[in-house]
Amino acid sequence: MTTLSTHTTPSGYLLPSIHSAPPFFTQQPNPITQAVVCEQWTKLILSYARFKKLFVLRVEDAETLGGDWDEILRNERINRKLSAPHLSSIISTMVTKNLAAYEPPKQTRSVLLYWRQPEEWAEVLHKWVSTTGQLNTILTFLDITEPPIESPLTNLPTSLLKKAIAILAKTNRAQLFGIADGEGVRFFASK
Amino acid sequence: MALRRSTRSVDGSIPVPALLYNDEELLASQDGVGIYDGSQKSTYHQNGGIHVTTHRLFYIDAQNELRYSFALDLSSITQTDYYAGLFTSSSKVTLHLSASESDTANGDNNGNNDGSSLSPFDTWECQVCAYRNAPGLSPAASRICGLCGVPRASIPQSSNSSNARASERPPPSTHHLSTSLPPTPPRPRSPPYASSPQFGSQGAASDDTSNSIACPACTFLNHPSLRTCEICSTELPKIRPTARSRLDMRSAPTSRPTSPVDDDESNITSWFIKISFRKGGDKAFYAVLKRSLKAKAWAISSGGAKPNSMTDSSATMTRESLARSGISGIMRTVEDNAQQRQTGISDALQDLEALMVKAKDMVRLAAELNEKLTNASKPRPSDALSVMSGFDSGASNASTYTLVGSTTTGTTIAMEPEEATFIRSSLSQLGLQMVNVPLTQDMVRDERKWIEELAVELANVLQGTTSTVGGLMKERPVIALDEVWGGWNRARGVALIPPSTFLQVLPYLPSHTAPSINTRTFPSGLTVLHTPAYRSHVFSERVCRSLRESGAGKSTMEVAFEEGMTVGLIGEMLGEVERExxxxxxxxxxxxxGGGSGVGTGTALVSEELRWWVNVFVECVWDGYVHPMDEDI
Structure with missing residues (x-):
């Protein structure tokens, strides 16, 4: 107990040793200390989100039991949990650092996590389209997010997908247009 | 002879203002006077002070104030002369005294003047309005009821028989010889009484007339032992053969034999005394005396000249109540009383201020005395000097050394002669022990030096001196400022230090203390004095080490327990470490x-408890899950 140690969750995620320090769960009054705490939490949240492919984090996740985030927002071994206000402040810091975006906009209770930046997602998307030989064909959003074979883009939130497509469209690698039952997109090979 | 006959002995050890009647006022005083009784020097009255008041003249002897002091009623002075002095002869004021008995009777014999001297100190009830007159007025003023203005003894029955008012003493009848009323007994030798119808009383001695009872019906004077009137059998008013009335009976004859002798002499000699002013001041004094004589404050009750004294509120009151009686008069009296009380209180407060000034002088005197004693007995500086200087940090200069030296010499306990020891012990009994004598601003001219001296004194209070064991900070390494201030002023006792000065002293404290005591202010505004062990970085290092060793964090309470300090203070200090x-x-x-940190301490903790950890974030590195590169691509 005198030394902090890492811990592997049932889902196989390796928690960092700081997660077993009780002060980690307290919002520190000292701004410098709190910055470190916040940075560590951001790292942990994004890492875990990437591990579990989670895209959305809500303030309520700190209060509800049995959610996707229990493994990191709570630490039963030291009887500590992250409080909602603390999580809220961490989230706002993440938004400021452009590591997350409020989704839907104009509220602060839930965010879309950017464990990959939209630009990165654009590259991933383009790579996936070209490797699967779907260039120049029209795809619906559903074709991308729920492909018959699981891809890195499976379950990607539509808003994030739109951002990625918009980035590709700027470099003329994608074109967005309306079709009968929604929106369709066509990708082009990069020049 | 004139001196003995006209004056009354007073206890000169009492300050003159305390000897005065309530309506009397001290006008002027002069030291260094001698008294001539007639044309010859009076042996026992050659060095003293003379005081003139609105009513009397006091001589307070400088050598034997208890025995040879006397008072002289101004009313007995008929004429004054002034002699300016020539070469070796001092200037003199001659007072011609009236020989008429009516004036001097109240003071004709020192042993027997209780009739007049006691009366001012009795309260008496007015028979007309039942107002209880306060004691302490001059004889003249006390003869008149303060409320309704009716003379005290103007009721015929009461002057006929003192026994009618059994509990009261007879009015000072000696004052009333001039009134038209039949005088009461004190003159047994006077023919009218000798021939009064006393034969009826069974063989009563002539002296007993003073106690005979006048019949309320037929006015016959009955023997005091009778219950009913001898003539008409009317029931007589009860009399109480009190000790006092017996005293009257006894005192009457003893006083009488002397006065006729005096009377005889008074016819053939002229009476005067002279006041010789050996130390000057004669002119001013004579002017005041003349004015006082002219004012005739003592004659006020007889409706004569009014006194010119404006502050004489009692006399004013008497005068006004004479003019207006009835309910308005009573209300006026009540108002006046309230006003008088107020002036009394303000006077008392002024006295208190004067006392404070005196106390300062006394302290200074004691300080000088003690310093002389110490210098005389052993002038070497104590060991404390070298010790303190040794610890003194680099800032100390030559002046600091001498400063420390001068104050610590007062603390040396050396072999002293018996007299010195006695003086010292007397001083300490008076609470003026030199070690504790506080420094006051007037002892030190230069302000900066004063502050430094105060710092030395405060250092002694905090750390203790060589002679007194212990100081405020002996047991406690950190102490709040308010407590220090309170403790210091308690140690000083007098001439307290205001907080502003206290704050000025603090910056000088580290250079006068060893180990140095520093000031520290917390963000909450709490300011403390602390020893080097509680400098912020020393303390934070210690706390961090202790927390690191514990591994589980500690509550404020636990840290406070370890450090032996109050929780509040530790809370402040931990807060500072946290901020750093x-x-x-x-x-x-x-x-x-709920149930506290379950890290494994096993103790049940309060759920709200705050625990302190060493900063675990500083050397924090990511040792969690690492994503494989290009996992998704």
Whole structure:
């Protein structure tokens, strides 16, 4: 107990040793200390989100039991949990650092996590389209997010997908247009 | 002879203002006078002070104030002369005294003047309005009721028989010889009484007339032992053969034999005394005396000249109540009384201020005395000097050394002669022990030096001197400022230090203390004095080490217990360490289930408890899950 140690969750995620320090769960009054705490939490949240492919984090996740985030927002071994206000402040810091975006906009209770930046997602998307030989064909959003074979883009939130497509469209690698039952997109090979 | 006959002995050890009647006022005083009785020097009255008041003249002897002091009623002075002095002869004031008995009777014999001297100190009830007159007025003023203005003895029955008012003493009848009323007994030799119809009383001695009872029906004077009137059998008013009335009976004859003798002499000699002013001041004094004589304050009750004294509120009151009686008069009296009380209180407060000034002088005197004693007995500086100087940090200069030296010499306990020891012990009994004598601003001219001296004194209070064991900070390494201030002023006793000065002294404290005591202010505004062990970085290092060793964090209470300090103070200090980033907090409210940190301490903790951890974030590196590169691509 005198030394902090890492811990592997049932889902196989390796928690960092700081997660077993009780002060980690307290919002520190000292701004410098709190910055470190916040940075560590951001790292942990994004890492875990990437591990579990989670895209959305809500303030309520700190209060509800049995959610996707229990493994990191709570630490039963030291009887500590992250409080909602603390999580809220961490989230706002993440938004400021452009590591997350409020989704839907104009509220602060839930965010879309950017464990990959939209630009990165654009590259991933383009790579996936070209490797699967779907260039120049029209795809619906559903074709991308729920492909018959699981891809890195499976379950990607539509808003994030739109951002990625918009980035590709700027470099003329994608074109967005309306079709009968929604929106369709066509990708082009990069020049 | 004139001196003995006209004056009355007073206790000169009492300050003159305390000897005065309530309506009397001290006008002027002069030291260094001698008294001539007639044309010859009076042996026992050659060095003293003379005081003139609105009513009397006091001589207070300088050598034997108890025995040879006397008072002289101004009313007995008929004429004054002034002699300016020539070469070796001092200037003199001659007072011609009236020989008429009516004036001097009240003071004709020192042994027997109780009739007049006691009366001012009795309260008496007016028979007309039942107002209880306060004691302490001059004989003249006390003869008249303060409320309704009716003379005290103007009721015929009361002057006929003192026994009618059994509990009262007879009015000072000696004052009333001039009134038209039949005088009461004190003159047994006077023919009218000798021939009064006393034969009826069974063989009564002539002296007993003073106690005979006048019949309320037929006015016959009955023997005091009778219950009913001898003539008409009317029931007589009860008399009480009190000790006092017996005293009257006894005192009457003893006083009488002397006065006729005096009377005889008074016819053939002229009476005067002279006051010789050996130390000057004669002119001013004579002017005041003349004015006082002219004012005739003592004659006020007889409706004569009014006194010119404006502050004489009692006399004013008497005068006004004479003019207006009835309810308005009573209300006026009440108002006047309230006003008088107020002036009394303000006077008393002024006295208190004067006393404070005196106390300062006394302290200074004691300080000088003690310093002389110390210098005389052993002039070497004590060991304390070398010790203190040794510890003195680099800032100390030559002046600091001498400063420390001068104050610590007062603390040397050396072999002293018996007299010195006695003086010292007397001083300490008076609470003026030199070690504790506070420094006051007037002892030190230069302000900066004063502050430094104060710092030395405060250092002694905090750390203790060589002679007195212990100081405020002997047991406690950190102490709040308010407590220091209170303790210091308690140690000083007098001439207290205001907080502003106290704050001025603090910056000088480190250079006068060893080990140095520093000031520290917390963000909350709390300011403390602390020893080097509680400098912020020393303390934070210590706390961090202790927390690191514990591994589980500690509550404020536990740290306070370890440091032996109050929780509040430790809370402040930990807060400061936290602000520096040395420690972090673990809030018990962050627990999943209420019941404190379950790290394994095993103790049941309060859920809200705050625990302190060493800053675990500083060397924090990511040792969690690492994503494989290009996992998704």
């Amino acid at each position: 980033g040395g420690i972090v907090r673990d809030d018990g409210n962050m627990a999943i289930v």
